[in-house]
Amino acid sequence: MAMPYAACIGAGRMGRGIAQALAYAGGEIALLDARDRSPQDFDAYVTAVLSEVEAGLGMIADLGGFDRADLPTLRERVSIYPLAEAEAALEDAEIVFEAVPEVRDAKAAAFALFDRAAGPEAILASTTSTMLATDLAGLTAHPDRFLNAHWLNPALLVPLVEVSPCEETSPETLSHTTALLETLGKVPVVCKASPGYIVPRIQALAMNEAARLVEEGVASAEDVDRAVKYGFGLRFSVLGLLEFIDWGGGDILYHASRYMAEATGEDRFAPPAIVSENMEAGRIGMKSGQGFFDYAGRDVPAYQKERMGAFLSALRQAGLFKPPAT
Structure with missing residues (x-):
């Protein structure tokens, strides 16, 4: 399976960790800012996000994980888009991770972005650690392409990702998601929508x-x-x-x-x-x-x-x- 082009709605702690994991594995990822900011504030935000992404990868290089000379190559695999450019960020993504705050209104807004801007075959994977796929499925018009993919922090290093489908999740969505995660070097496990996962x-x-x-x-x-x-x-x-x-x-x-x-x-x-x-x-x-x-x-x-x-x-x-x- 080829390395994916992925996107992530939200560039907070989990979004940045997923970006590090994708870049490290050879994939490309677009981080979509979930907030509407002024151009000046967005520029400062981009600087802060990329600085943290680079710092996390740089620490692994300093610990002997890879040659620091390769860091610019990894960095180039991460792009950041403002909210106004959601279509550009999401339209070509094979999988779109949702990593906005654990508030239902924020999830609903992110899911609406996915429905509007993502491609017709894209998978929506929420990274929520508290809400269940069965509770969130109604927020998207495409529940057959939706599931939870709960990464554990630090996302770059921890292999495990807990994958939790909803009742409407198609078998193809589930199998493709687990295969994609395995391509990234992760170890996916599948569990029912249950509080606390595993x-x-x-x-x-x-x-x-x-x-x-x-x-x-x-x-x-x-x-x-x-x-x-x-x-x-x-x-x-x-x-x-x-x-x-x-x-x-x-x-x-x-x-x-x-x-x-x-x-x-x-x-x-x-x-x-x-x-x-x-x-x-x-x-x-x-x-x-x-x-x-x-x-x-x-x-x-x-x-x-x-x-x-x-x-x-x-x-x-x-x-x-x-x-x-x-």
Whole structure:
């Protein structure tokens, strides 16, 4: 798939991050200013936006990501248009990202711009982190070409993009969007329109629980974060959460969850129904041949060795692996 020509309505933090990602990957992007400014104010705005885009890319170059001599080439892939030139910015775009403030009126105005100025086959992808595709679909005359594409900050570096279609999203729109993101070097995952998507939903619980540990005097902020970085974070950079359940055994999670709920008196620690159902059915992971994933016919020892190798590499990358004392 060829590198795309994309556009983004809104050139705030997310719009600038997407511009960096497109430019880095070899695509071209037009950033459309979502506000009507005077010529003088627009000129100052362009300077500020391009300065931030260049600074972010320049930092990656300084860290060894690429040769700084290539920075002007990347910069030339980013164009900025005033609101009055919406047609010029959007008409040839294969995909148009919407990255305006999380206010419904602002979304409605951006969607109206898309309907008026974008091409007949262009995809509209909202980057909203709080509104659902099902809630926003009615704001466009082309819901079949609309979905949410939730990038995680910093957009240039984080591979994951959560793609959430609405009921009207066509299969072609969904498949083309995921393929386009993969061309940019991103890792798209598809989820239903649900509050918090995947990552924000999980991380909200984790962050709140970390704050409670400090609030309850269980550990200092420094030690909580050390535990997260060198325990939680390292493990789950190698194994997914559900993969980890299968690795250790769903029965362990089931009993630990019941104990935590009883010991704390907090229902939030109780096992969800799917964990209890898997426990009752004997689907407890690798040791039973099935859990959240199916291990039938799989070379489990080879899989375990590969995962342990990845964990060892993560330790080395973090500077935490030491050879044995001899």
